[in-house]
Amino acid sequence: MGFGLVVRFIAHDPTAAQAFDRLAEEALNGIRAQEPGTLVYVNHAVADEPRVRVFYELYADREAFEEHERQPHVRRFLAERGQYLESFEVTFLDEISGKGTAGDQALQ
Template sequence: MGFGLVVRFVARDVTAAHAFDRLAREALKGIRTREPGTLVYVSHAVPDEPRVRVFYELYADREAFEEHERQPHVRRFLAERGQYLESFEVTFLDEIDGKGSSTHGGGR
């Protein structure tokens, strides 16, 4: 069963949002090459809200998420992101069913 989360970040200003994007791109390089259990990791801009970014993350399972959190490229992102942010909010998700999901069949 997949494990996911959505994170909404609000940058201090538009300049900080662009710097945050650069930091996220650096982390994504490691995520793409070193994290087979990270199935989806996407950074989104929000139309008409230039300071807001939303990350959608989907992992094979909770253990894959925990492995993700231990990676040096993620540790750097977590340590440095605060300088650009006004706030952030994390919502954890437990998969029920869906297209492209790790669940095969009619939900729980």
């Protein structure tokens, strides 16, 4: 079954949010190129909240997430994100069922 998380980030100000987006995009370039177990990794802006970003991440399984966390591009993102942020909150998700997910494939 898939393993996922949602992270809500609050930047210091809109300028910091834009710098955070650039840092996230650098990490995403590595994720696209080197992480087959990372199924979905999306940075979302929140309507009417210019300082807020929400990441949705879905991995093939817990091991794929752990491999993601070991990657140099992710380690750099984790080390540098704090300079832009006021706070963040992580919610881990265990898939029950869905469409277009690892769990969906297992049910076929």
